[in-house]
Amino acid sequence: MTESISIKADEMKSVFFRILVNTGYADSKAARIADIFTVNSLEGIYTHGVNRFPRFIRNTRDGFIDAHAEPSLVHVSGSLEQWNGNLGPGPLNALAATNRALEIAGTHGMGLVAMANTNHWMRGGYYGWHAAGKGMVFIGWTNTIANMPAWGAKDPRLGNNPFVIAVPWGSDAIVLDFAMSLYSYGKMESYANEGRKLPYPGGFDSGGRLTDDPAGILESWRTLPIGYWKGASLSLLLDILAAILSGGFSVNKITEKKTEYALSQVFIAIDVSKLHNLPTLRDTVQDIIDDLHGSAPAEPGTVIRYPGENVHRIKEDSLKNGIPVARNIWEEILSL
Amino acid sequence: MTESISIKADEMKSVFFRILVNTGYADSKAARIADIFTVNSLEGIYTHGVNRFPRFIRNTRDGFIDAHAEPSLVHVSGSLEQWNGNLGPGPLNALAATNRALEIAGTHGMGLVAMANTNHWMRGGYYGWHAAGKGMVFIGWTNTIANMPAWGAKDPRLGNNPFVIAVPWGSDAIVLDFAMSLYSYGKMESYANEGRKLPYPGGFDSGGRLTDDPAGILESWRTLPIGYWKGASLSLLLDILAAILSGGFSVNKITEKKTEYALSQVFIAIDVSKLHNLPTLRDTVQDIIDDLHGSAPAEPGTVIRYPGENVHRIKEDSLKNGIPVARNIWEEILSL
Numbered sequence: 001m002t003e004s005i006s007i008k009a010d011e012m013k014s015v016f017f018r019i020l021v022n023t024g025y026a027d028s029k030a031a032r033i034a035d036i037f038t039v040n041s042l043e044g045i046y047t048h049g050v051n052r053f054p055r056f057i058r059n060t061r062d063g064f065i066d067a068h069a070e071p072s073l074v075h076v077s078g079s080l081e082q083w084n085g086n087l088g089p090g091p092l093n094a095l096a097a098t099n100r101a102l103e104i105a106g107t108h109g110m111g112l113v114a115m116a117n118t119n120h121w122m123r124g125g126y127y128g129w130h131a132a133g134k135g136m137v138f139i140g141w142t143n144t145i146a147n148m149p150a151w152g153a154k155d156p157r158l159g160n161n162p163f164v165i166a167v168p169w170g171s172d173a174i175v176l177d178f179a180m181s182l183y184s185y186g187k188m189e190s191y192a193n194e195g196r197k198l199p200y201p202g203g204f205d206s207g208g209r210l211t212d213d214p215a216g217i218l219e220s221w222r223t224l225p226i227g228y229w230k231g232a233s234l235s236l237l238l239d240i241l242a243a244i245l246s247g248g249f250s251v252n253k254i255t256e257k258k259t260e261y262a263l264s265q266v267f268i269a270i271d272v273s274k275l276h277n278l279p280t281l282r283d284t285v286q287d288i289i290d291d292l293h294g295s296a297p298a299e300p301g302t303v304i305r306y307p308g309e310n311v312h313r314i315k316e317d318s319l320k321n322g323i324p325v326a327r328n329i330w331e332e333i334l335s336l
Numbered sequence: 337m338t339e340s341i342s343i344k345a346d347e348m349k350s351v352f353f354r355i356l357v358n359t360g361y362a363d364s365k366a367a368r369i370a371d372i373f374t375v376n377s378l379e380g381i382y383t384h385g386v387n388r389f390p391r392f393i394r395n396t397r398d399g400f401i402d403a404h405a406e407p408s409l410v411h412v413s414g415s416l417e418q419w420n421g422n423l424g425p426g427p428l429n430a431l432a433a434t435n436r437a438l439e440i441a442g443t444h445g446m447g448l449v450a451m452a453n454t455n456h457w458m459r460g461g462y463y464g465w466h467a468a469g470k471g472m473v474f475i476g477w478t479n480t481i482a483n484m485p486a487w488g489a490k491d492p493r494l495g496n497n498p499f500v501i502a503v504p505w506g507s508d509a510i511v512l513d514f515a516m517s518l519y520s521y522g523k524m525e526s527y528a529n530e531g532r533k534l535p536y537p538g539g540f541d542s543g544g545r546l547t548d549d550p551a552g553i554l555e556s557w558r559t560l561p562i563g564y565w566k567g568a569s570l571s572l573l574l575d576i577l578a579a580i581l582s583g584g585f586s587v588n589k590i591t592e593k594k595t596e597y598a599l600s601q602v603f604i605a606i607d608v609s610k611l612h613n614l615p616t617l618r619d620t621v622q623d624i625i626d627d628l629h630g631s632a633p634a635e636p637g638t639v640i641r642y643p644g645e646n647v648h649r650i651k652e653d654s655l656k657n658g659i660p661v662a663r664n665i666w667e668e669i670l671s672l
Contacts, residue, residue: 075612079444080445080446080611109414153633154632174573174576182563222634226562239624240503240510244503272581275418275581284576291493295486
């Protein structure tokens with residue numbers, strides 16, 4: 001069990017900023033990247049916030065991420081645009097792609113930006129919250145390096161290809177951000193680091209047995225797709241779409257490179273502000289959420305929540321008490 | 337175990353046509369509906385083909401489906417259109433919505449048709465295959481009556497909300513068509529009718545135990561969402577999007593009506609024919625599928641397939657040998 005310490009958001013952001021500038025990022029880019037990593041941590045997504053920051057820095061220093069690259073427009077077909085991420089930092093590329101999709105949607109009702117040669121966006125939900133904050137629906141996904149076997153297979157050939165849907169809800173939002181594997185590798189690593197079993201079996205061990213032991217799954221890489229064959233199929237389709245819409249690399253091509261970079265991503269924005277039912281939109285969502293909250297719990301005391309419901313509470317708590325970080329991870333960051 | 341008989345596609349289609357005409361459908365509509373039910377059966381989706389035909393006829397006779405209604409345009413916002421299905425037959429409404437989305441995509445690069453007040457589309461994959469046959473990517477979904485509990489709950493408040501992604505691949509297609517529950521009710525009914533257990537636990541029985549007994553799940557209605565909390569969340573978001581984009585009913589409003597009608601559906605088409613990478617598009621898909629097929633099977637003899645791969649084989653077999661139908665279902669149809 002690793003000791004956890006608390007770091008205030010402002011301190012975390014300024015540490016990130018300093019390291020990013022030392023790694024070659026221009027001040028304005030370092031500030032935006034530091035903010036994204038800090039917000040992800042504030043909102044409880046440590047695996048794609050503070051815990052992932054060292055790898056982001058290493059990937060930049062190793063040349064897989066080009067600190068100076070900007071995305072460039074390749075091709076336009078109406079409300080669909082194809083962009084090249086030019087191997088720039090994933091979070092900034094993803095934010096630029098999201099903003100461009102929002103602009104297109106403002107003009108055409110909806111917009112799609114497909115981006116080739118980009119890098120890990122960290123937490124896809126960040127872009128969902130961003131788009132919803134501008135009053136737009138967001139649907140987006142990324143491919144990844146192969147990390148999950150096809151259904152019935154034992155060698156990883158599918159990505160876990162995180163998928164995001166965000167819906168604006170007044171000044172709030174409903175945001176779903178999930179990978180095609182039942183548990184993310186980051187989550188399984190956290191459980192393994194803490195010596196805990198997974199709540200449900202999450203994959204197969206090297207002997208082919210379904211197991212809730214995260215260490216066994218991290219060894220075999222046979223993580224379980226959500227819904228077995230269904231999640232495996234959805235992963236495949238998301239990869240095909242990301243690759244053909246962007247003209248970029250598919251999971252198997254990324255996997256050939258050994259290091260996860262040069263990804264393909266899709267960003268769709270839908271402008272709900274011009275719908276005929278705009279006046280009742282917020283109430284419709286409220287009604288659906290009220291009904292969900294009225295569910296009868298299977299076990300006494302179980303609270304039924306919508307995706308993203310915990311974010312505000314976690315954020316408020318972290319703003320007040322600091323962001324919990326494993327001491328060894330924070331020390332690693334300070335040594336970068 | 338019910339005896340299975342074989343019905344030739346032409347005979348099936350003409351029986352469907354006659355019954356549809358007797359039920360009040362105009363000849364041209366009856367012909368198209370009969371074709372959709374027959375194709376779905378030919379392609380192996382019996383639960384949303386021949387097995388579901390009696391319910392479609394009953395729903396029409398009971399007034400939940402208006403045999404004469406046509407969809408009407410409500411509102412346009414660029415490449416996004418809102419339509420009213422006017423409670424017409426689901427398959428014809430869905431086909432019209434798909435065709436309209438294809439037209440918009442041809443003009444704008446992509447198109448979205450959201451349709452309120454429509455009815456069960458039977459097999460969503462039909463519209464995916466249709467769009468892919470026209471060279472377009474298709475993403476679509478429908479909401480349903482509540483038939484699955486929220487995660488942690490025991491009373492059904494979510495729909496299984498089938499979701500379809502189709503990608504054209506030369507003259508072929510990759511088509512994924514899946515519900516948010518691990519097993520569809522149609523599938524569980526088939527297993528229950530045949531007295532068989534499910535391959536994997538598919539829900540909870542009335543005592544709250546995870547079970548592979550379909551009868552126990554059909555009794556409790558506690559079907560398992562794909563990926564547990566993830567599929568439950570995806571179901572919720574698909575319902576929210578269907579309801580707000582169409583201005584139609586959400587799952588909880590449909591559920592209040594007791595009978596499943598007046599659904600909300602979304603149809604997105606993306607025109608890949610104007611992408612800068614069109615010349616390599618087919619090869620990109622081929623490369624991904626070749627890699628998938630190269631997977632190492634977990635068990636000797638397991639064949640790794642992509643979604644939709646079985647369709648052609650099943651169709652050829654059924655064209656040659658007839659469509660397998662349970663005798664009691666066919667007798668019920670002949671008595672309609």
